[in-house]
Amino acid sequence: MPQVRIVARNFMDMVASLPASKLDKLYDNSFICEAILRSLPPLAKKYVLQLLYIDGPVTAKLLEEWVIPDGVSKHKVAIDRLIQLRVLSETLDRKKEATYRLNPTFQINLQKHILHGGILPREPMPSNVTVRLPSLEDLDAYAVQQWECFLLHLINSAEAEKSTNISSSMMKVFQRCLLSQKDDREPPKLTESGFQFLLMETSAQLWYIIREYISNSEEHGVDTADLIAFLLELSFHVTGEAYNVNTLTDVQRRIIKDLADLGLVKLQQGRKESWFIPTKLATNLSISLADSSSRKQGFVVVETNFRMYAYSTSKLHCEILRLFSRIEYQLPNLIVGSITKESLNKAFESGITSEQIISFLQQNAHPRVAEKIPSVPENVTDQIRLWESDLNRVEMDPAHLYDEFPSRDVFEAACDFAREYGGLLWENSKKMRLVVKPLPPSRNSHHHCAIATTIAQQLQPTWANLAHHKEFPSRSVISLVQLEEYLQVLEFLGHNTAKSVRVDVENSQIWTPAASEQRLRTRTLQRSKIIFRFFTLRSFKMYTALQKIHKDRDAEPTEFEETVAQALFDLENTNQEIKSDLRDLYINSAMQIDVSGSKKAVAIHVPYRLRKSFRKIHPRLVRELEKKFSGKEVVFIATRRILRPPKKGSAIKRPRTRTLTAVHEAMLEDIVYPAEISGKRIRYRLDGSKIMKVFLDPKAKNDTENKLETFAGVYRKLSGKDVVFEFPITEA
Structure with a gap:
């Protein structure tokens, strides 16, 4: 978060910062001398008036005698202020004791102003000339x-x-x-x-x-x-x-x-x-x-439920409140809004701090609530500070992750080079992964190219030439599909040339912009961050699939899960309708379920925090995946964890959302989406078993009528419970 701060000083602080020559020039004006006297603290004013008609210096001990013992701190503040403004000059006498004396120019002009007093800098105009003066x-x-x-x-x-x-x-x-x-x-x-x-x-x-x-x-x-x-x-x-x-x-x-x-x-x-x-x-x-910070009329009322009411007709007040709150209604003399986490995060990103927001609300509190202590509810101020601290918990530093090494020798060579270069941050020899830190821009490109070349030398000659000469091989080595996928990976990684190149399908070449718009042979690996993933065609395809599936505890995906992940990656790069929505989405697992006879379904588990993002594109995504899986019906379920009941006498309480019943109920809603459950009924058989009948909203009947058997089969496989789905019968 930005750490920009404005230091607000008053007018006299700025005057005190002027050079000595300019300050002495200011004191030639008697009005300036009086203005300086007005701005001084009360004790400093007393010192100036007592020293005004004393021509010689006064010792520091004498000034200290003018102050009671409890006022020593105020005495030091007053003396420092007078010295800053060059009203007092400090010198040492023969006994090397500190003495103070008023500035001669300041002293003479202030004496004249006090003696003659009442003179204005300029005379006002007569009333017969200015007849339209405002009140x-x-x-x-x-x-x-x-x-x-x-x-x-x-x-x-x-x-x-x-x-x-x-x-x-x-x-x-x-x-x-x-x-x-x-x-x-x-x-x-x-x-x-x-x-x-x-x-x-x-x-x-x-x-x-x-x-x-x-x-x-x-x-x-x-x-x-x-x-x-x-x-x-x-x-x-x-x-x-x-x-x-x-x-x-x-x-x-x-x-x-x-x-x-x-x-x-x-x-x-x-x-x-x-x-x-x-x-x-x-x-x-x-x-x-x-003296000027007198209490001004407030207008803001903040409630404990984070609602905010501003009794004001000022457009400025509305715009200022909009900086850190969400304005809901704006009436002629009332502004209604609420303080939300989203509105505060926007303010924090703009450089506003939580203390500034709280101070603004307290200083502008309505008179009815300003008398209360605190004027802003404590739960509101505490929550504002907590939301700001959420943004400062973790510091993000850039780094580069490399994996998918073809052999252990290549991995160890890369680790040795990165360690020698001083850029190795983390390594996992078991899974052959390493993380290196980026260097300054002037050296970063050379750093990664050197690592890539070191590894490529131990690979096939074709790929070694690719790393050294930074050119694509002939058509017999790399296919058009690989060229297109390669450009997509470049764009995903933010390569600086990915947005300016395109594939020539007919001649298996790549076009790059040039002054004469001629076709050129590309040299795209100048900043080769992906050479590690480009060793072989198999490792490259694995990379495209693995980025769309994140297994728990880094478990290896099954062959079917790789197929589903590859299908999602292909949709992300070929389907323009859902490309942007799929970019940040991934799955946790996938399985194929036998429904009845030869009918099968695909159940895909997605992260719980991404369930809403998947639901936004659910109809389109299901339609495209069912095409890829030869008509197999696809169901998305959010990943949820069931916790065991706590032991008797334990202080730990299990959240209701983590119980077996709650997870199965939520799973049922995921399976039937986009249909909504309108009712449930449980019936018991003579043998003691029970069956649950679920009624779905008739609005989704056209889309889900043919999937009721699949819904029941998937739910039986995941929960072990029998359920029957029906649409309520409506009378004509």
Whole structure:
């Protein structure tokens, strides 16, 4: 799972990271000094005000005396913060004791601001010029709407495209901070960082965008100090008042247009002049993170059954909830959904973590449930964490498995070469199998070709030439069927040339694309991962069959099971209708059952977890297999295990699905599929034996009427019980 994380810092954290020269330049502005003072922790503010009119340095011991013993930790935090912002400078006196002194530029400008106070960065426009100013409520609604449109644009919502246009400079900010990736042929898409960004608080999102905007502007020649100074000046403007755009510089005008996209200001045009109106988002820029994280109105209610109700009219809220939940209903003021494993796995793959989802649900909890502890049910939060941990239990590393060796000498030679090369991971001398690890791309091809050549030298001359010259033998050695099967195996293994070649049936050659579209003799074994399976025609055919059957405990398949597996493999490569569905399917076992007289049936056991996949193609697959087995009726049964009853007094309980009765009942449903069982009746004979009569749904009568005898014979063979299948008689 991706480990991408966004570190959200507030505006003052970014200011503290500026070089010393730029910080000193910022402190030439008295409004910046006041903004810095506002952002400081309470104890740091106290230190600044007490040192404001002290011209000389103050010892560290004196500052420590201003703090009670319980506040030592807060004292260290305050001092560190002041030093980071270069408000305090630390030096050593003659006795080599630490002393602190206020930054002279900061001290002088803050003194002037306190003495003269009440001066605004610029005067608002007279009311007779601006007659259509929005109210504070309308301005707040505008800021929220702009910010939501901005976030909807990140999700690539069609509604956002219609409602707003984001400037090109802001789009560069998105690309810079990895909120969206843009390809020339594809629309912008959210990255892993972008998904995490959407779950942040509004204040953290704003600070993150502003920080990236400043970094992007610096690369285009805009002075960082001037840009930060202008942003902090905005926090001293009065919310709802209009300010003339003509009082701004050309750079500041471009900045104002970008800030309008974020909802920090609102631009209005009059008959002769234009003005901007700051919103609460702009006036809160200089407030510290702790002060700005006030409780916002929540809207989400999560129940213990994983149902989720969001009382909101915001399209943004709906899109954010869709990231990690399944939306079922969307009413004008209510969003109904549920948290499922599938929706969460999709979120985890996008880079969202379980803690971010839980934090989002807790921070946006409805007031009625926010007062409860916990606001989100514990079983929901625990299950979200468990589903995330399921994805991190096993780490997958690529490897290559080789088997089907023609002799033990060849197997030992391959093991020695792989061991000498340092790529041997596992070997089984009894079954002649080995697993090697892949090397870097530059060496991987050479590694496998060397192993293939080493083994091929000990084989027939024809196959040795095949490995060395990487060409197909003549028609007398390899048939057209082998050529076609060879290409199918190449495609199955992901060979880089399998999708660009085809067989010329008439001349027993292979076509490859060329600039002049000429017919060429192929050289396809440049990355020969399958030479081990291509030693002889027999071993190659065994490979095609063995991949469609997985026996329990690696038991050897019978001759009939190999025939069934080969039939499935042939269908996968020749029948385009079910080719894709059969690709990942395999069987556990197969057997031929005598039904009555000369009539026989084929019973195929499939893995229990693949039973639904087999049922999707059941009618088509049965029809094709019955053609291959000369009309023998085919039945698919899921493999189930019966457990013995636990001993008396044992704490271990046997699942109901593993009892003899439950397995036989489930087996009965598999045998009659696609017909459904509509009723059962058990009758006892005079001798004490019993017979079960099963009634099938009449809807499947046309497809299964001729197979009732087969169903009974297969069930008798597998369970030892007699059963009679009938269709209920309906009155005309």
